[in-house]
Amino acid sequence: MSFLDALREILALGGPVVAILIAMSVVTLAVTLYKLWQFAASGVGRHRVLSQALDAWDAGDKQTARARLAKSNSYLAPLVGVAMDAPDAPGLDQRLDAEAGLALAGLERGFRLLDTVAQLAPLLGLFGTVLGMIEAFRSLQSAGSSVDPSLLAGGIWVALVTTAVGLAVAMPTSMVLSWFESRTARERVFADKALRTVLVPGQGIPLAEDAQSMAVTPGHA
Numbered sequence: 001m002s003f004l005d006a007l008r009e010i011l012a013l014g015g016p017v018v019a020i021l022i023a024m025s026v027v028t029l030a031v032t033l034y035k036l037w038q039f040a041a042s043g044v045g046r047h048r049v050l051s052q053a054l055d056a057w058d059a060g061d062k063q064t065a066r067a068r069l070a071k072s073n074s075y076l077a078p079l080v081g082v083a084m085d086a087p088d089a090p091g092l093d094q095r096l097d098a099e100a101g102l103a104l105a106g107l108e109r110g111f112r113l114l115d116t117v118a119q120l121a122p123l124l125g126l127f128g129t130v131l132g133m134i135e136a137f138r139s140l141q142s143a144g145s146s147v148d149p150s151l152l153a154g155g156i157w158v159a160l161v162t163t164a165v166g167l168a169v170a171m172p173t174s175m176v177l178s179w180f181e182s183r184t185a186r187e188r189v190f191a192d193k194a195l196r197t198v199l200v201p202g203q204g205i206p207l208a209e210d211a212q213s214m215a216v217t218p219g220h221a
Contacts (some may be wrong), residue, residue, distance in 0.1 A: 017162045018127030025169045028117050031110045042075045054197045083198040100191045107184050118174040125166020132159025190211045
């Protein structure tokens with residue numbers, strides 16, 4: 001049996017609910033592929049050159065920092081460049097935070113759709129199962145005294161097809177959404193650290209790594 005034949009059989013068994021779930025799975029796949037392309041094009045998670053520029057700036061080597069920043073393809077590079085060129089402008093930190101939030105909001109576009117599919121697909125599957133059970137018991141009632149147990153069993157398993165399809169759509173969607181959200185959460189932390197590094201360079205201020213090493217080194221109070 002070919003894939004199209006199997007799909008037609010599932011649609012015939014599950015009815016319009018399964019058709020809706022399959023359409024939702026197609027939309028989910030399209031959104032997932034688009035988000036993967038968007039993350040790759042934006043350089044999400046790839047900030048090696050930008051990190052080198054930030055390290056140089058934090059060490060006071062502004063010339064090297066600007067040279068490394070010019071080679072960065074990160075979507076955060078323009079914001080970091082603005083911070084480097086005008087670090088003392090009043091209200092600049094709030095403006096840069098807003099711009100970084102806008103960029104991250106663009107990365108999060110489509111998450112609401114994925115979340116809706118992850119929550120709605122199991123409910124649609126359950127709804128289809130309830131409709132199938134109603135139809136099965138109606139057929140059982142119509143049979144009268146000549147009840148065939150296979151008639152009820154067949155109606156039940158056909159009704160459960162919609163629940164299975166709903167879960168099959170919801171589970172991978174939920175996993176993909178969690179992965180996207182974890183990536184954007186890391187991006188948010190990195191963006192905040194990058195802007196704060198430029199606006200408030202270390203220059204002798206103990207960093208988190210130094211403070212942690214001091215806390216675990218014997219002899220430090």
